[in-house]
Amino acid sequence: MTTLEITRSIDINAPAEKVWAALTEPDLIAQWFGDTCEFDPRPGGAGSFGWTAHGTFRVVVEHADRPKTLIYRWAREQGVDPVPGNSTVVRFDLTESAGGTRLTLLETGFDELADPQSAHDDNTGGWLAELGELVEFLESR
């Protein structure tokens, strides 16, 4: 059952540096994410992801520890700088696994999208965890 964050993992038969390149080099990013890309993999680095059909969405790198962790904030609206409330945070962690690299994705901030003020509440964690259980319970009634 889903909670309000998204996490996925995949095992890749390639060294972490090659995975890092796929995550950070604009010409490679454009092969898996959107159609056009500008990206600067340094903290504070600004860029954008573009879709021919949907427009261009700005991104700001929050953390980059090559080739281990990459975190960026990605606007959900066109042409605005991503800040809490209009964006989600994408985090990639790369760890060594059986001669290759395990890539783990975590996307968070969906609750912030709702209401910028709620981002500052400390009590959101509880209902995030419970949402799945509640959905299950209500559907079983």
Add this chain to the structure above:
Amino acid sequence: MPGVLSVLADETRWRILSEIGAADLSASALACRLPVSRQAIAKHLVVLADAGLVESVRAGREIRYRALGARLSALANDLEVIGRRWDRRLDAIKRIAETAD
């Protein structure tokens, strides 16, 4: 999607929803169970009803509130769709990284 998240990002509304998820209750009954005034509960119930998360049902002379799962399920589905997009992206990243230089 944002609307329903905003509505849920409130501790009191979450507790109301949890209580009426277990049993249909009136605003007065909710006020007995939660450390919040009946007036405040009534306001929260309006917000929850506007978001499609609860509906009112008449039981004799009493109005009771019932939790609706459909809106929450829709939210869970939205997140599932976003997750599936990531599955496809990660598959593509894998192909790119595994391709020889």
